[in-house]
Amino acid sequence: METFELKLAHRDGRLAVLEVAGYINNEAGEAIADTAATLLSEGHRVLILDLAGTRIINSIGISMLLEVLEKVIEVKGTLAFCCLSPSIAKTFQIMGLAQYAKIFPDRAQALAALSVES
């Protein structure tokens, strides 16, 4: 099993990028939610989750990501995902996540689009 790792890879003004690697289950989802809550409390309003290192996610992990999304929406911020594996991209598409979160093919495109917003 891929070991879960979470890293604050970039922060610039209101924008922050979290690199997520490994299996996103309940524990990993909680870790992401806790870190996201801290970033929001520090004033960041644009969060990018880079899932390049994640190949599998379960529905409990997904529910934790929805907790993050709810909190971001509450502060009128933006949640974005990038570097999704095809199966995770399909999962998000099934859920209709693009209604509320932005999805980019890679981090460079996410930063280019969202740095303006931040």
Place this chain on the structure above:
Amino acid sequence: MADGCRRRIVLPREPHAELAAVPLVDLLGERLGFSRDTLAEIKLALVEACLNALEYGQGEVEVEVVAHADAPARLEITVTDHGAGFDVSIVPQPDLTAKLHASRKRGWGIELMRHLMDEVEVHSTPGLTRVRLVRKRKEA
């Protein structure tokens, strides 16, 4: 059918047990020539079925993966548990907007299985729940 096309595992009662059967999908799916991306989708569906069985079942949770090489080539997965059972017909279809405003944001498992697999059958009675998942290989 040759025994090499059928694998069974009893999930251990330990953290990440829902992943224990994932290697069987890789093993048999690769033999059938499934693409890596399709196998990834099958594994997501399998994990959801195992999570439900581990959470709501009792006793042993058994997973069987069968590779059918005859046309249409397909992987068939059966997850069996011995919990109280449930009526799949009353499981609500999740709605993202509603979930975002709800305290409980879970409830995506069956919906994901239905979209990621070609067939999903749930037979559930008190003491025996069997979820059968089938994914066919796309012909070139």
